[in-house]
Amino acid sequence: MTERILQVDFPGAAELRRQLDHVRVVALWGSDSVSVDLRVTDDAPRAPMKTGVVPVTSTVVDEQGDLVGEIILWTESGMLSGLEYAWYNDLPPDSLPEVDRLVVS
Numbered sequence: 001m002t003e004r005i006l007q008v009d010f011p012g013a014a015e016l017r018r019q020l021d022h023v024r025v026v027a028l029w030g031s032d033s034v035s036v037d038l039r040v041t042d043d044a045p046r047a048p049m050k051t052g053v054v055p056v057t058s059t060v061v062d063e064q065g066d067l068v069g070e071i072i073l074w075t076e077s078g079m080l081s082g083l084e085y086a087w088y089n090d091l092p093p094d095s096l097p098e099v100d101r102l103v104v105s
Helices: 013-022
Strands: 023-028 036-040 058-061 067-076 079-087 102-104
Touching: 013 023, 013 079
Parallel strands: none
Antiparallel strands: 023 036, 036 079, 058 067, 058 102, 067 079
């Protein structure tokens, strides 16, 4: 999923792509959450960007093509730091969406 989001080019995308082989999930955001904290291990390059949201829109659609949420990729000091699933329904998702449900721009 992170790979799909980072297919979009923006300043720092190349460095974040090089972090993908070194990133690990280190925590869930909550017991019922599918959003996670990430940590880049080893000596991966820092992206020249501020802490915050990666500048890519990554919406999630259901089988009918209706908008049901978005995936937000976070960085801290140029390193991948979080993957958030923000849903638009009443019930939280129990898993991350399939990659083919992402519309990335």
